Amino acid sequence: MAEICVNMAREDSSPEKCREARRRRIELRRAGLELVDGWSGEKRRYESDRAGGGKRNRTDGSSSSPALGGQSSAAQPENPLTRTNSSESPMPDPSPAYGVVSLSGRSRDMEDAVSVRTDFLGQTGKVRCLPMHFFGVFDGHGGAHVAMLCKERMHVFVAEELRRFSDAGVDMAPVAWSAAMRRSYERMDEMVLGSCACGATGGNCSCEHSGVTSEIVGSTAVVAIVSPDRVIVANCGDSRAVLSRGGSAIPLSDDHKPDRPDELARIEAAGGHVIYLNGARVQGILAMSRALGDKYLKPYVISDPEVKITERSQDDEFIILASDGLWDVLSNELACDVVRRCLSDAGPSSSAVDVLNMDAPEPAGSGDTQASHSRCSLAAALLTRLALGRKSCDNISVIVIDLKNSSRR
Secondary structure, X not given: OHHHHHHHOOOOOOHHHHHHHHHHHHHHHHHHHHHHXXXXXXHHHHHHHHHHOOOEEOOOOOEEOOOHHHOOHHHOOOOOOOOOOOOOOOOOOOXXXXXXXXXXXXXXXXXXXXXXXXXXXXXXXXXXXXXXXXXXXXXXXXXXXXXXXXXXXXXXXXXXXXXXXXXXXXXXXXXXXXXHHHHHHHHHHHXXXXXXXXXXXXXXXXXXXXXXXXXXXXXXXXXXXXXXXXXXXXXXXOOEEEEEEXXXXXXXXXXXXXXXXXXXXXXHHOOOOEEEXXXXXXXXXXXXXXXXXXXXXXXXXXXXXXXXXXEOOXXXXXXXXXXXXXXXXXXXXXXXXXXXXXXHOOOOOOHHHHHHOOOOOOOOOOHHHHHXXXXXXXXXXXXXXXXXXXXXXXXXXXXXXXXXXXXXX
């Protein structure tokens, strides 16, 4: 036995080196046990999360899930609606500061509708989407039911189309955003064309409003999606979105008027005519060249929106969305100057809102958030009062979105 042991021993063997090798084996064995135990803990948490129907949040706010199959979590495909530009930068507050005013003005009937849906994507399955906020102004004509349908359903269609692109793993490049918004408007138009002026959908209504009465009802639609890094505006009609950046007014949409050169050429190419009766009108009837609904004027009046995507900047101040009841009497520059003065005022007041007897939504929050919402509401109210003072005869709907306040929080 001694001979065998001598023959197996190497020349560099020594008691000290044997003890060192044994110590290393013990350390490796212990490390291996710790790794196995750590994986078991993650596995138990993962199975518990699956049983609980959601991901478990750590105390630092990050979600924990093991890398299965030997792949790291970084190797998984990135969801274009849930990723952030920087993992170290927090998401903006999901409730941006905004103010809304909508009133009939000097018009006898109220045909405008306004829709505000903060964080409208919410949660898709078990994944929390980036905070995106939906703002829409819909200016109806011939009746209010198309504008009201847009208020109730447009944000739903947009969310469904965005999730469809996201589930397909499509990077939300400008082309994808445009496709999603155009498809949303197409679906909205299909719904309103099959609805009745009484508000019933499905095309089976037999009330007194069905038939021709429903075929001359429509609505404009200007929608702004505000995300952490960009603003997406889709416009169909003569409502308008304007961005204030670094003290300058930047239009985010172009009014669809029948005498706009490209719109005039399109209408005439389709066999229609633009007749001047108290302004340019399609077939002498409608004062805009694009709208949702208006079945009687198809194919001259189309529902295809123009989509403009703007990257957000530190110089961005606010966005104004409004119906033509405001823009017919106020320039972009004057409207932005009024809002800029209101938002920079350190002493917010809701007196203008009280005078107009309108709601000024102020969700619960910190003092700064409340003050900012009051300033936005005051700005929207003052724009409305200024339009009324300039003899605007149409319905007036205004949304003011404070981008500085949102990004700062």
